[in-house]
Structures are given as C-alpha cells and as structure tokens.
Amino acid sequence: MTETARFSRTKQARRTDIRRENERLILEAAEKVFAEAGFGGATIQLIADMAGLPKANLLYYFPTKEDLYRRVVGNIFEIWLQAAEAMDNAPGPVEGIGAYIDAKMEISRRHPHGSKVWASEVMHGAPVIQDYLETTLRDWTEGRVTVIRRWIDEGQMAPVDPRHLLYMLWATTQHYADFGHQIETLNAGKPLSARQWAEAKESVKRIILTGIGALKG
Structure with missing residues (x-):
C-alpha cells in the first residue's frame, strides 16, 4: 500500500469515527428531549444544544425533526426486537420468558428515555409511527404468539x-x-x-412465571 493510499484510508476511518460519535451524541440528546418535551415540544435547536453541536451539523445527519424522531423510535424498537430473540429458540417459558424479562428490564434501566418516547407516542395515537405498529410490531407479536402457543400445547404453561x-x-x-x-x-x-435491579428482575420473573404455571411455587 502506498503512503498516499494509507493516508486516504486513515482519513476515511477518522471521518467515520467522527460521524459515529456525532450521531451518538445527537441520538442521546434527542432521546432525552423527545422524552421530556414530546415530538411537538422538541426543537432541532434544543437537541443540537444538548448534543453540543451546531444546528447545521445536526441537520446534516438528520434533515428533519421527523427523521430524527423516527430514528430514535426505530432504535429503541430494534433493541426490543433483539431482546425478544431469547424467546424464539428457548426450550420453554421459564428460559424464554425469563430471559425476555431480564432483557426488557435491562433496557428500561439503560434506555429509560427511549422507552418514554415510545410510550408517549403510542398514548397520543401514534401519529408518527403508526406504520411501525401496523407492520413490524404486528408481525413481531404474531411470531411470539406462535411460540407461546407452542409452549401451551406442550403443557409447559397454563392456557x-x-x-x-x-x-x-x-x-x-x-x-x-x-x-x-x-x-x-x-x-x-x-x-x-x-442489587435492587437484580432483585426486581427476580421478583418479576417469579411472579409471572408462577402465575402462568411455568414455575412451580
């Protein structure tokens, strides 16, 4: 590799790192602002200020407030989808639902603002993300319903x-x-x-798994 090519690759890698860091700062700030002010009350300027970036930089990555909002919502939804993977190949509800509860509560611990954005959006009739509910969420739910019904048919939990x-x-x-x-x-x-988070996870798992007959008391 020539010195020129090496320099070009290093420069490109640096640009990629800067882009990733800027996007991270923007998305973290947007989660917090949207959670506190809602879509209508949030402004691009407020998000840019919280991210510590010029407004023009934010608009370079996300041309509109709706683009940014949908990315925030999409991110938290993708995290939730990944959490549900624990259910798909689990041998039964104790393992599958138990792992899902662990994962979802850890998300609540680490991404509280994203969860609040989603909750607020849905409570207001999902004016921006209704398409998510009608497509991705509906398909995801049907897949998990199939898994749970299989466990019921196998006698691993109550009907x-x-x-x-x-x-x-x-x-x-x-x-x-x-x-x-x-x-x-x-x-x-x-x-x-x-310690309290760990205790909360165990309590929720025990209550729900015992309630559905998957865990004997």
Missing part, C-alpha cells in the same frame, strides 16, 4: 391468552422506565441500585 401475557410483560418491564421517577421517590428518593 393463557398469549397477547394478554405479552401486554403484561411490556407493561411490567417498561414501568421501570416510564415511571422511574415514581419508583425513585418510593425508594427514598434514590435510583435503584444494581
């Missing part, structure tokens, strides 16, 4: 309605993000410690 079980899992695990302030208030004004 509960798979959809209502999924709604319960979502509501319970995302509560720790969407109502984090309430939990913190009831925890003497302090965020849950690592």
